[in-house]
Each structure stands twice: as C-alpha cells, then as structure tokens.
Amino acid sequence: xxxxxxxxxxxxxxxxxxxxxxxxxxxxxxxxxxxxxxxxxxxxxxxxxxxxxxxxxxxxxxxxxxxxxxxxxxxxxxxxxxxxxxxxxxxxxxxxxxxxxxxxxxxxxxxxxxxxxxxxxxxxxxxxxxxxxxxxxxx
Amino acid sequence: xxxxxxxxxxxxxxxxxxxxxxxxxxxxxxxxxxxxxxxxxxxxxxxxxxxxxxxxxxxxxxxxxxxxxxxxxxxxxxxxxxxxxxxxxxxxxxxxxxxxxxxxxxxxxxxxxxxxxxxxxxxxxxxxxxxxxxxxxxxxxxxxxxxxxxxxxxxxxxxxxxxxxxxxxxxxxxxxxxxxxxxxxxxxxxxxxxxxxxxxxxxxxxxxxxxxxxxxxxxxxxxxxxxxxxxxxxxxxxxxxxxxxxxxxxxxxxxxxxxxxxxxxxxxxxxxxxxxxxxxxxxxxxxxxxxxxxxxxxxxxxxxxxxxxxxxxxxxxxxxxxxxxxxxxxxxxxxxxxxxxxxxxxxxxxxxxxxxxxxxxxxxxxxxxxxxxxxxxxxxxxxxxxxxxxxxxxxxxxxxxxxxxxxxxxxxxxxxxxxxxxxxxxxxxxxxxxxxxxxxxxxxxxxxxxxxxxxxxxxxxxxxxxxxxxxxxxxxxxxxxxxxxxxxxxxxxxxxxxxxxxxxxxxxxxxxxxxxxxxxxxxxxxxxxxxxxxxxxxxxxxxxxxxxxxxxxxxxxxxxxxxxxxxxxxxxxxxxxxxxxxxxxxxxxxxxxxxxxxxxxxxxxxxxxxxxxxxxxxxxxxxxxxxxxxxxxxxxxxxxxxxxxxxxxxxxxxxxxxxxxxxxxxxxxx
Numbered sequence: 001x002x003x004x005x006x007x008x009x010x011x012x013x014x015x016x017x018x019x020x021x022x023x024x025x026x027x028x029x030x031x032x033x034x035x036x037x038x039x040x041x042x043x044x045x046x047x048x049x050x051x052x053x054x055x056x057x058x059x060x061x062x063x064x065x066x067x068x069x070x071x072x073x074x075x076x077x078x079x080x081x082x083x084x085x086x087x088x089x090x091x092x093x094x095x096x097x098x099x100x101x102x103x104x105x106x107x108x109x110x111x112x113x114x115x116x117x118x119x120x121x122x123x124x125x126x127x128x129x130x131x132x133x134x135x136x137x138x139x
Numbered sequence: 140x141x142x143x144x145x146x147x148x149x150x151x152x153x154x155x156x157x158x159x160x161x162x163x164x165x166x167x168x169x170x171x172x173x174x175x176x177x178x179x180x181x182x183x184x185x186x187x188x189x190x191x192x193x194x195x196x197x198x199x200x201x202x203x204x205x206x207x208x209x210x211x212x213x214x215x216x217x218x219x220x221x222x223x224x225x226x227x228x229x230x231x232x233x234x235x236x237x238x239x240x241x242x243x244x245x246x247x248x249x250x251x252x253x254x255x256x257x258x259x260x261x262x263x264x265x266x267x268x269x270x271x272x273x274x275x276x277x278x279x280x281x282x283x284x285x286x287x288x289x290x291x292x293x294x295x296x297x298x299x300x301x302x303x304x305x306x307x308x309x310x311x312x313x314x315x316x317x318x319x320x321x322x323x324x325x326x327x328x329x330x331x332x333x334x335x336x337x338x339x340x341x342x343x344x345x346x347x348x349x350x351x352x353x354x355x356x357x358x359x360x361x362x363x364x365x366x367x368x369x370x371x372x373x374x375x376x377x378x379x380x381x382x383x384x385x386x387x388x389x390x391x392x393x394x395x396x397x398x399x400x401x402x403x404x405x406x407x408x409x410x411x412x413x414x415x416x417x418x419x420x421x422x423x424x425x426x427x428x429x430x431x432x433x434x435x436x437x438x439x440x441x442x443x444x445x446x447x448x449x450x451x452x453x454x455x456x457x458x459x460x461x462x463x464x465x466x467x468x469x470x471x472x473x474x475x476x477x478x479x480x481x482x483x484x485x486x487x488x489x490x491x492x493x494x495x496x497x498x499x500x501x502x503x504x505x506x507x508x509x510x511x512x513x514x515x516x517x518x519x520x521x522x523x524x525x526x527x528x529x530x531x532x533x534x535x536x537x538x539x540x541x542x543x544x545x546x547x548x549x550x551x552x553x554x555x556x557x558x559x560x561x562x563x564x565x566x567x568x569x570x571x572x573x574x575x576x577x578x579x580x581x582x583x584x585x586x587x588x589x590x591x592x593x594x595x596x597x598x599x600x601x602x603x604x605x606x607x608x609x610x611x612x613x614x615x616x617x618x619x620x621x622x623x624x625x626x627x628x629x630x631x632x633x634x635x636x637x638x639x640x641x642x643x644x645x646x647x648x649x650x651x652x653x654x655x656x657x658x659x660x661x662x663x664x665x666x667x668x669x670x671x672x673x674x675x676x677x678x679x680x681x682x683x684x685x686x687x688x689x690x691x692x693x694x695x696x697x698x699x700x701x702x703x704x705x706x707x708x709x710x711x712x713x714x715x716x717x718x719x720x721x722x723x724x725x726x727x728x729x730x731x732x733x734x735x736x737x738x739x740x741x742x743x744x745x746x747x748x749x750x751x752x753x754x755x756x757x758x759x760x761x762x763x764x765x766x767x768x769x770x771x772x773x774x775x776x777x778x779x780x781x782x783x784x785x786x787x788x789x790x791x792x793x794x795x796x797x798x799x800x801x802x803x804x805x806x807x808x809x
Contacts, residue, residue: 026504026531026533031529101725
C-alpha cells in the first residue's frame, strides 16, 4: 500500500509539474500587454520591443487604403476622449469590414516603431458596437 | 392583444412560485396532493411560456414594430426565416427562448417519470429545476422584458445585423441553448441525489439520455458557431480562442469528462462525489459563460451588449455554486468511497481517469487564459491579454494525449491487464502508426506536432476498426452467422459501446480538420486588374469582372473569378461585399468558398477601385477543413446510435424505477 501511495503522489506531482511548465510556456508565447492608446505612450519605456495589443477608436476620416500597395493607414485615439494622444497605424492588407463606421473601436496587434513613430499592426480585430446587441444607453 | 405576451410571462412566474410553495409543503408534510399539484403546475408554466414565445414569433412575422424588441431586430424586407429566428437574435428574446426551453425540459422530466406518483426523488429534482426556471422568469418579467413597447411606433424596424443574416444564425444559438439548458436536468437530479444523500447509479441512469442529448447539442452549437464564423466573418478560420468561444468550450470539456467518468461509476461504483462535482461545474460554467458574454467585463471580438444582466447571472452563479458546494460538503463524510479503488495504472478505468484529468486540465488552462486580463489588472494594474498562442501551446499537447488515450483505452481491459496482453493488443495499431510516419513525411508533413496529430489519428482509427473486426469475428465464431449479420448484431446489441467508438472516430476527423487548417493554412493577398490572372500554389485565378446585384434587403458587389486547379477548370467563384439597406455604411464580406475533401479554396473580396475596377483579393487555402463538418456528422450519428433507437422494454423501465424506489425507501426525508 505504501509503495502505491508513493506512486500516486509521484505521478500527481509529475502531472502538475508538466502542466505548470506548459502554462509557463504558453504565457511566454501568448501573453502581451493590452493597452489603450494613451497607456501605450506612457509605457513605451518599460515595454521594450514586445508585441502589444492596442485598443482604440478610429479617428473619423483618417482611414486611407492604398489598393495598389495593399497598405492600410489609419489613426487611433482613446475611446470617447477627444484630446487623447493619436497613434498612427499601418497594416499590410485589405481593410476589414465596418472600419469606417462612426465610433468603431478596434484592437490592433503588433509592434510600435519608435523611430518612425508608427504602429505596425499584423492583426486587426474590429469591434462593432452594434454587432449583437445595442448598448443599454443607446436603446 | 399586445399585452397577452406580457401577462403570460407574469402568469408563468406566479405559477412557478406556486409550484415552489407546493413542493415545500408537500415535502415537509409528506403530502402527495401538494406535490401532484406542483407537477401539474409545470404543465401550466410550459403552456404559458409556449404562448409567450409563439406570440413573439408571431409579432416578428406580422412586423409588429410597436414592440421594441421586434423593431430593433427586424424590418419589413427581412426574409421570413430570419424573422422567425429574431426570437433569439437579441438578448431579451434569447433569454425568453432559454426560459421556454427550460419549461419544456421540466415538463418532459415530470411527464416521462411513470412512477411520479410515488417517486421520492422527483419532488427534489423539480425543486431545483423550478428554482432555475424562476430565475429566468424573474429575468424576462423584470430585467429584460421582451414585450416592452416603443414610445413612438415606427413604420419600419431597424433591421437585423447583417452578420446575423446567415444560415448559421438559424442553427448556432438554438443548439447551444439546447445544450446549456439540457444540463439543467442532470444538474437538478444530482442536487436531488445530494439532498437525499444517495449518490448511487440511479441518477446517472435516469439522466443518461439527457446528458448525451445536451452534450451533442453543445457540440453542434460550438461547431455551428465555427461554421458561421468561417462562412460569414471572412477571416478564414473557425476558432480564435476568443473569450466568448471559450465560454462555450469550457462546459463542453467538463461535460465530456463527466460522460466518461459516469461510466466508471456505473461499472465500478467509484467516483461518486467527483461525478456530482463535474455536473455542478458544467452547469456553473454554462452560467459563467452567459455572465462573460453578457457583462462585457472581458473584452472580446464578439461585442455583446454590456448590460446589467451579466451581473444578475453572476449572482445566480454564486448562488448555484454556494448551494452545490454546501450540499457536497455536508454530505461528504457519508458519501466517501467505500467501494473498490482503481487497481492498476494500466486498466480501462485508469485510462478514463487520465481522460478526466486531461479534460479538466484543458478546461482550467482555457479558464485561466480567459480571465487572465482580469487577474493581471487586479494584481499588477495592467491588462495583459493572452492570445491564441497561449491556448495552442498548452492545449495542443493535451489534446494529443487525449487522442492517444482514445486509441489506448480499448486495448486495455477493466481492472487489470497483463503487460503481455497489452503488448499483443498493441502490435497491429502500433506498427501501422509507425508506418504512417514515413508516409506523412513524404507527403510533406514534416513538423513535429502535426506529424504527431496525424499518426495518432491513424492509431485511433486502427484500434477502433480492430474493435469492430474482433467483435464481429467472435460473433461469426460463436453463432455461425455470416459476417454481415454478425456485424449487425454486434453494433445493435451494444449500441452504447459501438456508438461511443463511432463518436471517437468522428472526433478524430474533427481533429484532422482542425490540425489541417491550424498548421497548414496558407494566406496571400493579391491585387488584380480586370482580366488579370494570379497563380497561388496549385490554383490559377482569373479575375473576370465586377458585378452588382440586388436581392431581398441588400445590394451585393462581387468579383467573378475563374478558378483553375492544376490546370483544370473548376468553376467560378464570386466573393462579394454586401450593402444592407438599413446599414449602407457597413459593408459586410460574403466570402466565396470552393470546398473539397482535401482542401478549401476561400476567397475574400477586400476592396476595389471604382474607376479602374481593380480589386484586392485575399486567397486562403485551408487543407482538410471539411473534415470538421464531416466529423461532426459522424459524432451526431454515433450519439444517436448510442441513445435514440435503444427502445427500452417496458419491464426494464419498471425494474429501474423499482430499484430506485427500493433504494430510496427507508430513507429519512427531511
């Protein structure tokens, strides 16, 4: 019976260790800052060159798509704050749906280039406010 | 007239309060009349809820825009089937639909019980079912009333969001809700078993059909969600580890664990408390998922409305968990295992145990990744989100182990298997798996993980087919029937076992598809002028022209593309952007897909130049993705094979009831 208990304890420890290692690996691979535009500028120093996600509202009229070069440019700002810092974003690829709707917020995933002062996004996630349900205050 | 819906919801709530009172009095005074009255009450609730739902659907069909909910989600020009599905297009309607399903399931649970007159457990079960019903009835009456009127009656409605105007909309929400609501029944039985301090196999036998039914609905709901995203959202994928997706995946994981661990309880009478905990967890995760999606506390691509309803669900979740944990806690001493332990590390029951550990592990990892932004914000003051790489890094190896187990399990016997026996059993599957590796290498699968996924799949399929073969062979030997007849006898006599094997084969197909698109998806953007061609991998695509068409409530601009595969003409594809009349500034992508067994060609029209007609075309090649849908079909077939046609003879049902009554008699009722 004793040997059995040792085996059980041992195997539980082994499973936990393997699992923790996987979680550790996953966090290293997949975790990144999720920031508002102004937070990005505040945290530029401590972030280094890591990948980040920036959440912001598209400045109306800032969307520009160059079809021949397949390049999309637009400017992000903090949601509902008029005088927030502006972030210029560049993305290689066609614009996603609903980009030019008013009040659209978007999450851009990518890197901030300090010299060129531009955010190079390699993934865009558009969040449409009316996608499934209107907000309470709109209803 | 318009108030009918509102009042029938109010009557339902009043009736459910009466049912509750009747149950409490009936159980306390041991008076069957009160309990019988409560049973009848469930009929009334079901009738009123059915009426309320039909009334709302009727309002949608008749374009009754006086009702705020109808005006928000419909319009005159909307095709009729989207009008009907308006019932679950928004929050208010979907909660009403949820409540209706719950009243239906409660009604069926009571009606199905032939011995309900003397039943000892049914009052308790109904008690928990009815409490859940009451929660939803309070919601639809006071928090999210679906029959609220507009202040000013509009001539036409707002229209349904274009993204919801897709066949996925017809299937995805109801199947998901069927799954969620279905788990309420086994949950209620489990709670009743806890209250009565008897966690024997009876509640599992009684709820087996419910469990499988809910499980298959949840599976379908999740897959339909992926299918919808694939066809409608135009990003070329089916699954993105978004919080909303995760919240439907977590209960699926614990439910799958539960499906397996109850088999050990039935065979070996072990894991009683574990099973009750799993069903409690599954039900809680269904509620938790609703909380996440409705409260908006975790940012998601699926922007559901952020409304206080989410926090009402949080309150309910805390209540359910507190009650469940209290019941388990107070009964723990009495229910501790007196039964045999697992004897060997290599036995069938231990393989079920590993299966449970892995599934719960995946669930925990998914949970952790989903709520991590909240934790990091609370602890470090910064939101840190975890993306798909986190989930893939952890879950892919765990899934791999799970697949391996699927293959190993049938090779092991119950209790103990001799090492020699295992070796003999493994010989064929292992050698085929080993053989598959060079074949995979030659066919271009050269990285680690996918090679594992595919060779393990070969392993599972071989062991499954081997089971069918050995069973049939034994049948031929024993009964001297022909092969075909023996096979038929085998699979019809042991529907449950072979249904399970079929489900596993389906699961392997789904994994094949997921791995194919996950590891080998190819994506390229191209800019094309009219008449220009582009060659991408084995495809040659020629852009013919840009045309527009008008249908129902939208105008679609599409590019006609001529498709050649390895030189052979395959047909035309027309990826499109739609402009719905109600939302002209919100173009939506309508992808064009040429699907095949080996791979899908998936075209997205990005943007176009109005003068020259040149377009941006995104070309996605998704290998094996069709196998997800094929596998789902196989899983469904397997589940129905395991449950539906099994017509229990009347005596069997009677025996089970008698057994339960005998077990529970002599027990003190509080």
